Amino acid sequence: MRVAERLEVDQGNGVFTWQWSRQPESEEELKEWQECKDVLSTNGFSVKAVKKSLIVERGTNHPPNFTWCKWVPIKCNITAWRGNLDRLPTRVNLRRRNVDIPSVMCPLCGDYEETVDHLFTAYSVAIRVWSAFNVWCNIPPLFFFEFKDILDSHKLIRNGIQAEKIFYGLVIIACWCIWKGRNDTGF
Known part of the structure; x- marks a missing residue:
């Protein structure tokens, strides 16, 4: 309406x-x-x-702009963009939109509310994904506290602009894989 x-x-x-x-x-x-x-x-x-x-x-929690990575699938870019804006349909966001759900607790771990930050930075599987990602990319361990930290991690790579762009695209794809894994497990 x-x-x-x-x-x-x-x-x-x-x-x-x-x-x-x-x-x-x-x-x-x-x-x-x-x-x-x-x-x-x-x-x-x-x-x-x-x-x-x-x-x-x-406020300053979310940067006003999102840098789209042209060489990754659009579905990956959209997931990262929506995560950056805290607009992914996590349980907390669904409740905020008045969707009647039985609980806002994370269905994967059951210990914390399912938020974008929890799902991508604090959930044990996500932590293992980022740990394996660091090893695969041959970089020192990165620790994330907010979704924004994940999207800013490419700025820490000091191997040139091309390596930074590749790393950024891989980060976006990894975020999409975590989101897809959450959906596959939940549905």
């Missing part, structure tokens, strides 16, 4: 109609809803304003 379809104009005034999949319940959700209503009633709605707000709210 489009935003315009939710706006009913009555005597020159726009009133938004809300069609919730579930009603806001927590104090935080109610506060965010009230802030949204306030912004819409005073400033109206524009895609440009929302985009600007999202960029400002993103």
